[in-house]
Amino acid sequence: EIVLTQSPGTLSLSPGERATLSCRASQSVSSSYLAWHQQKPGQAPRLLIYGTTNRAAGIPDRFSGSGSGTDFTLTISRLEPEDFAVYYCQQYSSSPRMYTFGQGTKLEIK
Amino acid sequence: EVQLVDSGGGLVKPGGSLRLSCAASGFTFSSYTMNWVRQTPGKGLEWVSSISSSSSYIYYADSVKGRFTISRDNAKNSLYLQMNSLLAEDTALYYCASSTVTTMSFDYWGQGTLVTVSS
Numbered sequence: 001e002i003v004l005t006q007s008p009g010t011l012s013l014s015p016g017e018r019a020t021l022s023c024r025a026s027q028s029v030s031s032s033y034l035a036w037h038q039q040k041p042g043q044a045p046r047l048l049i050y051g052t053t054n055r056a057a058g059i060p061d062r063f064s065g066s067g068s069g070t071d072f073t074l075t076i077s078r079l080e081p082e083d084f085a086v087y088y089c090q091q092y093s094s095s096p097r098m099y100t101f102g103q104g105t106k107l108e109i110k
Numbered sequence: 111e112v113q114l115v116d117s118g119g120g121l122v123k124p125g126g127s128l129r130l131s132c133a134a135s136g137f138t139f140s141s142y143t144m145n146w147v148r149q150t151p152g153k154g155l156e157w158v159s160s161i162s163s164s165s166s167y168i169y170y171a172d173s174v175k176g177r178f179t180i181s182r183d184n185a186k187n188s189l190y191l192q193m194n195s196l197l198a199e200d201t202a203l204y205y206c207a208s209s210t211v212t213t214m215s216f217d218y219w220g221q222g223t224l225v226t227v228s229s
Binding site for chain 1: 215
């Protein structure tokens with residue numbers, strides 16, 4: 001089973017700043033199968049990024065993803081008040097078929 | 111607008127059973143793989159099960175294999191999760207979620223239904 005480790009656990013920033021969130025895998029992940037989700041309190045997660053770099057429908061272009069192999073990054077270029085939430089990376093593996101999530105990074109207002 | 115509405119959660123004793131449902135609208139349900147994902151404060155998000163569009167392919171996490179059964183009714187635009195032999199560690203908020211071969215992820219999520227296993 002591939003384990004995803006996210007860092008930092010909590011990130012304190014101000015609106016307008018740049019946020020960089022990290023996701024490290026215990027073994028190589030196909031770039032096609034790495035995604036990021038955003039979750040706000042009391043809400044279900046929402047898909048932000050799939051295939052490492054592709055924004056999901058309706059996601060603003062201040063969100064971008066990058067990486068390969070075992071190291072992946074979600075970047076929010078200029079934080080808006082609505083961006084403060086918990087972010088999860090997630091991967092799919094075909095053998096065995098399963099999905100795993102990181103433990104999350106909480107992005108809080110400084 | 112895509113909508114997934116989860117229901118069926120509740121309080122059940124260890125060893126008991128529960129059936130979750132997910133009603134889908136706003137998209138061609140019969141063309142999508144559907145999934146159940148659960149969330150707990152302690153273990154975070156955990157994938158539970160997936161079912162292909164025609165029910166030909168079904169997959170389970172090891173933690174629920176042999177106890178949970180996923181199914182769907184494309185005529186009713188509905189997804190189900192039959193949960194038997196429930197354990198305390200099955201206590202979680204359960205979400206249904208759709209996925210496609212394009213994203214290989216969870217494109218849309220329901221609002222979740224809470225399952226509590228306790229005596």
